[in-house]
Structures are given as structure tokens and as C-alpha cells.
Amino acid sequence: MKKIKSCYYEVNGKKFLVNDNSAILMQIGKDHKFFVEFATNENFEQDFIPKKEAAISQVKWAYILSYSFSKLEKNKAKQDVWGYFIKENGTVPIKKYGIDKNYILGNEITFSPTSQENPFWEGAGYVMILFIDEPGDGISFPFMAVKNLPEIRGYYFNKQKNIENNPEIGINDGFYNYNTTIKLYFSTHMLPIKSLPKGSNVIQDGINVDVATEWENLQLTIELLDEDGDTQTTASTKEREYRCDNGYKFILDKPLIEGELNKFIEDQSSLSANCSFIVPITIELDWKDKFHKNHKAQPTKKYYVMIAIKNKKTGVIYICNPKDEQWFQTVDNKIEQIPTSHFFAVKYNSFDVILRELEAKKNNQIQYIGDVQYTRKEYDPCGYSMIEISDEGDEDRKPFVVFDENKLADSGDKTSQTFDIIRGDAKKDVLISLKELHNKNVMCMGVMLPKNEKHDSKENVFLMDTILAAKKLGNDYERVEDTKHKKQLRKSNIAVTAENENDTDVMVDEKQPAYDVEKVQNLVAGTDYEYAGEDKLKLKLKYLYNKSYDNAILKAIGYEIDEQYSAANLKVKEIAWVARYIFWKDYFVQQYFVPVSTCRYPNQLVRTRVFPNLEWWINVKYETEEPVYVRQTPNYKHREFFTEKGQNKKLKESRLKEKEKNWKIKKYELDFEAGFKIDGEENPLIPGDGFPLLNAINFLLKAYETFKEITFADEAKEGEAAIASGTARTTDGSPSSKKMVARWKLRKGRGLPFRIEVSTPAFSGGIQGKFAQSKSKPNEMGAFYFLEFAAKPLFGIKGELDLLFYAQFIGPIGQAMYRLSQIVKKVNYLTLGAIRIDYYINVGAKVDFNLEIKALEYHSVDGWDGGEIQFYIPIEVYLNAGVDVNASIEGIGSISADARIEGKAEFEVRATHDERNNKCPALLKFNGLTGKVWLKFNAKDDAKSEEGEPEEEPDHKFSIIDPKDPWNIDII
Numbered sequence: 001m002k003k004i005k006s007c008y009y010e011v012n013g014k015k016f017l018v019n020d021n022s023a024i025l026m027q028i029g030k031d032h033k034f035f036v037e038f039a040t041n042e043n044f045e046q047d048f049i050p051k052k053e054a055a056i057s058q059v060k061w062a063y064i065l066s067y068s069f070s071k072l073e074k075n076k077a078k079q080d081v082w083g084y085f086i087k088e089n090g091t092v093p094i095k096k097y098g099i100d101k102n103y104i105l106g107n108e109i110t111f112s113p114t115s116q117e118n119p120f121w122e123g124a125g126y127v128m129i130l131f132i133d134e135p136g137d138g139i140s141f142p143f144m145a146v147k148n149l150p151e152i153r154g155y156y157f158n159k160q161k162n163i164e165n166n167p168e169i170g171i172n173d174g175f176y177n178y179n180t181t182i183k184l185y186f187s188t189h190m191l192p193i194k195s196l197p198k199g200s201n202v203i204q205d206g207i208n209v210d211v212a213t214e215w216e217n218l219q220l221t222i223e224l225l226d227e228d229g230d231t232q233t234t235a236s237t238k239e240r241e242y243r244c245d246n247g248y249k250f251i252l253d254k255p256l257i258e259g260e261l262n263k264f265i266e267d268q269s270s271l272s273a274n275c276s277f278i279v280p281i282t283i284e285l286d287w288k289d290k291f292h293k294n295h296k297a298q299p300t301k302k303y304y305v306m307i308a309i310k311n312k313k314t315g316v317i318y319i320c321n322p323k324d325e326q327w328f329q330t331v332d333n334k335i336e337q338i339p340t341s342h343f344f345a346v347k348y349n350s351f352d353v354i355l356r357e358l359e360a361k362k363n364n365q366i367q368y369i370g371d372v373q374y375t376r377k378e379y380d381p382c383g384y385s386m387i388e389i390s391d392e393g394d395e396d397r398k399p400f401v402v403f404d405e406n407k408l409a410d411s412g413d414k415t416s417q418t419f420d421i422i423r424g425d426a427k428k429d430v431l432i433s434l435k436e437l438h439n440k441n442v443m444c445m446g447v448m449l450p451k452n453e454k455h456d457s458k459e460n461v462f463l464m465d466t467i468l469a470a471k472k473l474g475n476d477y478e479r480v481e482d483t484k485h486k487k488q489l490r491k492s493n494i495a496v497t498a499e500n501e502n503d504t505d506v507m508v509d510e511k512q513p514a515y516d517v518e519k520v521q522n523l524v525a526g527t528d529y530e531y532a533g534e535d536k537l538k539l540k541l542k543y544l545y546n547k548s549y550d551n552a553i554l555k556a557i558g559y560e561i562d563e564q565y566s567a568a569n570l571k572v573k574e575i576a577w578v579a580r581y582i583f584w585k586d587y588f589v590q591q592y593f594v595p596v597s598t599c600r601y602p603n604q605l606v607r608t609r610v611f612p613n614l615e616w617w618i619n620v621k622y623e624t625e626e627p628v629y630v631r632q633t634p635n636y637k638h639r640e641f642f643t644e645k646g647q648n649k650k651l652k653e654s655r656l657k658e659k660e661k662n663w664k665i666k667k668y669e670l671d672f673e674a675g676f677k678i679d680g681e682e683n684p685l686i687p688g689d690g691f692p693l694l695n696a697i698n699f700l701l702k703a704y705e706t707f708k709e710i711t712f713a714d715e716a717k718e719g720e721a722a723i724a725s726g727t728a729r730t731t732d733g734s735p736s737s738k739k740m741v742a743r744w745k746l747r748k749g750r751g752l753p754f755r756i757e758v759s760t761p762a763f764s765g766g767i768q769g770k771f772a773q774s775k776s777k778p779n780e781m782g783a784f785y786f787l788e789f790a791a792k793p794l795f796g797i798k799g800e801l802d803l804l805f806y807a808q809f810i811g812p813i814g815q816a817m818y819r820l821s822q823i824v825k826k827v828n829y830l831t832l833g834a835i836r837i838d839y840y841i842n843v844g845a846k847v848d849f850n851l852e853i854k855a856l857e858y859h860s861v862d863g864w865d866g867g868e869i870q871f872y873i874p875i876e877v878y879l880n881a882g883v884d885v886n887a888s889i890e891g892i893g894s895i896s897a898d899a900r901i902e903g904k905a906e907f908e909v910r911a912t913h914d915e916r917n918n919k920c921p922a923l924l925k926f927n928g929l930t931g932k933v934w935l936k937f938n939a940k941d942d943a944k945s946e947e948g949e950p951e952e953e954p955d956h957k958f959s960i961i962d963p964k965d966p967w968n969i970d971i972i
Helices: 052-056 066-075 287-291 351-369 405-410 483-491 551-556 567-576 653-663 692-710 713-725 738-749 811-830
Strands: 007-011 014-018 022-027 032-035 060-065 108-111 125-131 139-146 151-158 180-194 201-204 218-227 248-250 257-260 272-283 300-311 317-320 327-331 334-338 344-347 386-391 400-404 418-423 428-435 479-481 504-506 529-531 536-541 590-596 604-612 614-622 637-642 667-678 681-684 763-773 781-798 800-802 835-845 847-859 863-865 872-874 877-887 894-911 921-940 956-961 964-970
Touching (some): 066 125, 139 272, 151 317, 180 218, 180 300, 180 317, 218 272, 248 300, 272 344, 351 590, 386 418, 386 604, 400 405, 400 604, 418 781, 536 590, 551 567, 614 692
Parallel strands (some): 022 139, 418 604
Antiparallel strands (some): 007 032, 032 108, 125 139, 151 180, 218 257, 218 300, 300 344, 386 400, 428 536, 479 504, 529 536, 614 667, 637 667, 667 681, 781 847, 800 835, 847 863, 872 894, 877 894, 921 956
16 A cells, blocks of 8 residues: 655755655755655645654655665565665664665655765665655655766776886786786766666756766767876877876877767666776787887886767766776675776786797706706615606696606606696696605705705705706716715715616706796795695696787787777777687797706706686587587577678668679678687687688688579579569560460479579588697697588589570570570571471589588697598589471481580689698689580481581580689688
């Protein structure tokens, strides 16, 4: 039962009536009161008019943030989000919406909002619920506290860690790289008011706002700024409608970002006067040489931005210049400050360069340190028997034995091999374990250690700090007799065994400096590695993704580089770095090593390589009900594209229809799914029209179109349908002859082939790529690809085309058929009809091409599994001709006529994979269809019998279909 129908709102001495259709804008800094009136009982339904004394104890006011209320309505679940500023005075718990006792009891509720009181007052949308017994028996309406003018509240970038006092520029320095996409966050106030209910009666006093402002009227511009005193940059001289603050300057001649404001909105679902926006910003590569010229003295540089929003309807421009301020968010209904920055700082060297330099340093150190290979057992008491390495992140994977002294004669030393792992942004442990380590209370010579040091500590067994290089001798290492240990044995009155007599030691290369193992690998003790006892060390490794962007990546996934700053392109750029790992290069692998050393086997390297935790897949389906696919049942989306070059760009509907009509451009709708999974999180992958797989599909569909064209399938089908409906017209626009119509009906009635049919392609398949363990070498990882494809049929061609009939509808062959008809007419004329010739010329074709690839696998370590696929398609298009001659001329005896017609077409489809240049060019070639006619007419008497042969040269040559220019496409 409805009990309350309205209330009053009072501000600045003015009173307004509020009901379910109202929306209240409260000016910050003013006192605001909502109340029910008892003098007239106007606010209550007639069936419920309480006494004032009773109403004070019955009227309830509860309010909640708008976005929280929408969740409550949707989920019907209790959430502790009621009344941020309510001092609980409810007496009876209210179950609905989980209000409990979070309400104000009485006939009024007052607010005096200020910006300083709480960061979630300003602009936040609230829902007020006024009721007696439970929500629903009264009214509810939105309200919010706002300033008196619209504004851009400010902007920020994510806080970069450790950049203020970082002594070195490297991997974990916190600086961004050029060719990287970052996020700019900003917020507006009343630009516009978000999700205000349509048709609301907006009540406000003293606020200068056009609540009718529409999204489409607001234009966003973002400018790149630099500090005015930075001599590396020159201020732009281009005129603008606005200015930046003193101390800054514009450095680009065009805006960094320009477009409609609503394209960047973060969320439009909940009521608020504040709108939050996220804009991807690409730190372009060419800024390095334009704005970061003094990089040797200043390896890092700060950039700033300015935001401008223009109301195109009113011409008003709102500006936000750089300023350092605090930002807040709610986490579990608690207000927390966000670490932010009003600038972004970039290092000169690209992440790609830094990673390559890092890997080069590691390789150089491995060469300097030296990995001594052992083929027989040594007997120094200071030593271990075995080294194992295991992946703590993969419980099912067996440990890899790197070194086994009891199998040295049979390749027991595998320290030249690597133990590969897959990692993402999160670190996981790799455990190195030593078996039967004896390094304490034993004779130790401190082999390959600095002077006076022994192997009696874990730091001198797992050498993550200082390491000395072994002295080389040719391609091996210099080994000398182990005289020190023998002397030590004799001095201790211990017998020197036969095994001790054969022991050798490697020597320190005094000319080589000492090296810092952890530093060259960018490892930090306690963070990137830790000791797990005397005989174990844990490496805590992750894969360092290169998340920088470059145009080569965008091109690799099929995009054209045109509108560099468009919103759509920015969205693609934000995830384009993932494609770098789809097109894997060997130098993307990241390696780490730990030298393990004792007197018995010094400087043995335990190596591990890290591969990215990435999986990607693409599935396609066209005109088939039983698709094959990879990974799992696809969630197909429709994708439109054209076989004509350049037609994949978006066209206006009118232009598109005109092109389809005049040029017969074929539009295809492909069922398509593409995605990638990185570090366990799935995301859609949206490749451009030039992506290799789409190029291959484009090529196949182009072949299909060409087959239809050279067999006149479309024209014949249209002509036949027109005859059946009585609307047939020839190429010159005249009606089809009655004779030809009768011919068509006769052949149709006899079930004879009359035209060539080209079946629609039907295919499906998918390709999946990821990094996986090798089957032949379990210690190694590599790039793995899995392919499934089925085309049943890819396309099929069958039938014969009656050229005599369809010449009237097909322009290219009409003239040739006319010439041939004239010859026949002359024969009939010269014989006064005594010789009747009935002839036919058909173009015939038959192709039924099926292709199927099942579970084709390729691993970069193991190679192919399932065979190699090639295809070459020869297609025959032929002429089928015949002449029937009936002759009876009185007084001569007989007449013979001989006619021979030949036709030949050459058609070629070829695709070749060039592994060296990583290209796969495809060729579609048609050399034309030509006809040759030999005619012989001979009158003879009954007494003679001669057989004549056709002349070598035909009487007539004619082109039925002209050759076509070769059609080429680079699939890869």
C-alpha cells in the first residue's frame, strides 16, 4: 500500500515539491533540507494520513550511492553500503535491500555538503528512499551535490615506482619505454551529468548547468606538453583556441588525441555528475629524436598533457592543465588514496634494446666464466654427486638431472643444456638442488674462489656474487695436476689413492676480472632468488614481457597504419604487443644461470630459459554445419570482408551498395573467433584484414569467384531465371528470341546440362599456438602450433554451358558466336536449304576439390608431426562441340560436311611457402579460353571415295574468354 507520495526540498529559503519523477542537484556549500509537511498532509496518500506525533516515529529516510543501489536491485543481496554519513538511529531492522538500521527516523533529513568533508560528496549520485514500513510504500528519487559550474576535475597517470631516486636505467627501473601504450585517467564534473533519468524534473537553485547537454556535443582534445625550460624541445607555433599554463609549452603541431568524448567513457550505467574516462596514450617512437635529443646526459625525460573539452553547441571550452593532486577510490567501502602522477617519465633506450643488451651481457658472462665439461669422475672431498633442477610451478614435471658424476662417461654432464620453463608476469620458483654435498669439515682448496676463501658456505657454492673466470687452452680449459690436494693429504698422514693421483684442477684466469653474477642478470637477493638451506637455491623468475608497441606489430596482425591517433587504433595498440609473441623469434627467450662450485667440480653452470605464458587461437567457419576447430567449442562472431583490394575499409552504406551493384564486388560473412590467453586471462584478439589466415581465406574465395567468372555461372543462372519468369533480355536489351527460348525448354525437358554450376565454398578450421614442453627433449620448451582444417568441398564445378544459347546474355563471347553462325547460314543459303546443319558448342568443366588437415602439429624443437601439406590445383575447362549434317541433293549423289572445333583453357592455382624470407605468395592465373574451327565442305559422286583431312591452320580462330591479369596476394 502506497503511503507517501511526495516530500519537500528547501534551499536558500525556497521550497520545492519532490516526487518519484524528481532529480535534485544540491549546490555544495549550502544547507539542504528534505521534509514531510503535516500542516496540509499534502505529502501523504489519502488512505494514510498519520498524526504528526506518530509520523515522527514512522517516517524513514535511507540513502545509498546510485551504483551500489543498482547492484542491490540486480543481485537482491545484502551489502554494507548504506548511509556513509548516517549516524544510525533506526530502531527496527529493515530487511529489504539490507538496510537494517541504517536510516534516519523522523520527519526531515538535512545535508550541508562541502568538497572538503568527503571526496565522495562532490558529484556522486545517490538514491534517497523515503518510506514508512518498507521501501516501496513511499517514494525514491536521485540527488547529488554539485558545484555551481561544470569543469574538468583533473587527470592522472599511474604512479611510476622507484623513478625519483633510481641510480641505474635498466629493466626494473620504473620508467616507461617509447613505443609503449599507457593509460591516462581523467574525470569531469557535469560534463555532462551521467545517466540522469530521461524526463526527470530537475530541481536546483544557484547552479549554472545546462542539463540538456548531450554527449555528441562534447569534443575531446588532448595536447602533449613539455616544461617550458627544457631546451630539447621547441614550442609549437600552431594557433589554438586555448592556452596552456605558464611553465609549459605545446610541442606537437597537432593534438595527441582528438575525438568524441563519449568514446572514452569508463562507465555510463550509474547516476553521477562525475564521469570517469580512460584514454590509451601511445608514447610514440619518433618522440625520441624530436624531444629527447640530450639522452646521453639525460637518459630519462618527463612529459605532460593538457585536456580540453569543447561544447560544440555553445562554443564553451573547458581546460585542465597539469597539476599534482590527490585521488581517491573505494575498496570494500573504504576510502583509499590512489598513487598517481601528473606526468609520465620515459627512458631513451627501448625495452627491446634493453632486453637484447641484457641477454647479450648474460651470454658474454657465460663465455667468460666458462663451463668446464667433465667426462670422468674427480675425487676431491669437497664436492657433490648430482645437480637437479625442478619447476616448482609445475608439480607434474619431473626434475632434470643437470649433472651426475656417476654417469660422466655417458653424458652425465648436461650443464651445456638448459632447463626451460614457462612464466608470466607472476614469479614462480625454480629449485636447484645438490645431492650429497660435502663442503664442511672436509679438505677444501678453495678452487676457483678468491684468495683465502673456502666452499664452506652456501654463498661460495651457489656463486651469485663474485665469480672468477677459468683459464682457457684452445677450445677447452687448462687443467693441471691437483698437487695442492695431494700435499694436504700427505701433510695429514692420509694415503694418496690411485683416484687422487689422476685428479686435475682448472686454473683461474688472472687476466680476466671478477664478475658479479646477480648484477649482470638483473637479479636481487631475497626478491629474485633465495637460499633454501645449504644445498638448495630458489630462483624466483617471471617473463619480462616487452609491452612496447611499434607499427611493424600492427602490420603483422593485418592492420594498415593510417589514422595514427584514432580511438579505434589506440584500442588496438593497447594490446598489439601480444602479437610480438605470436610471431615468435628465438631472441625473445630469456635465460638465467647459476654457477655451482666446489673443488671437485668448480664453475658448473645450471641454466634455465624462460618462455612467455601465452596461448592464442583462431577458428573460422563458412557455410558448413559440422565445423572442425581447435582448443574448445568456438564462440563465433560474424566478420565481413571483401575479396577486392581496399574494400575492407568501412564504406558508407550508399557507396557500398553502389559498388556492389556496378562492380559486382562480393561481400562475405565469415564466422570467426580469435583470442589469446596470457597469464591465465583470456582476451579477444581482433586481427586486421591483412592477417595471414584471412589472406589465405581471401585467396580461396577469390579462386571461387574466378571459377564462376570463367564459366559464366552467374550470367547463365541469371539468364535461365529470367527465361523461366519471361523477363529475359539479351546484352543489347532486346527480348530473347523465341527460337532460343524453345531450345532452352527442349533441353531442360530432356534433362540435358545447360549451364555450369559452381558450388559455394564450405570450410572450417583453426590454428592454435602456445609454448609447450618438447616431447623429444623434456628439458626444453618451444613454440607449438596445432592446425585443423576441413573443406568438403572447398568448391565444386560441374556441368556444361550451352554457348549458342547463352551468347545472347554474355557479352565477351557474343561476337565469336555470331561469326560462327554466319558461316552456317551461308552453307544453308548456298544449298538452298538442301543441307541442314544442327550444331552445338558447350563449355564444360568439372572440379571437386576437397581438402582436410587433421591434427597437424609443429614444435620448434621436435619439428612436424603429421606430415607436410602442399596443394596444387590444375583445373580443366574444355569445349564440347558437334555438327549434325543431313544432305540430299538430287543428281549429285551425296554431300559430306566435316567440322572440328577445339578449345583449350589453362588455369593455375599455386601457393608457395618461402621459409627463408617468411613469406607465402599465392598466384591465381588464367590464360584465357580460345576456340579453333576447321570446316570442310565436299560434294562427290557415288563412284568416288575420298577422305579429306582438315587443313593444318583452322578456318577460324576466336577468343571466347580473354586472359586475365595474374592475381597475387602475400598470405604471409
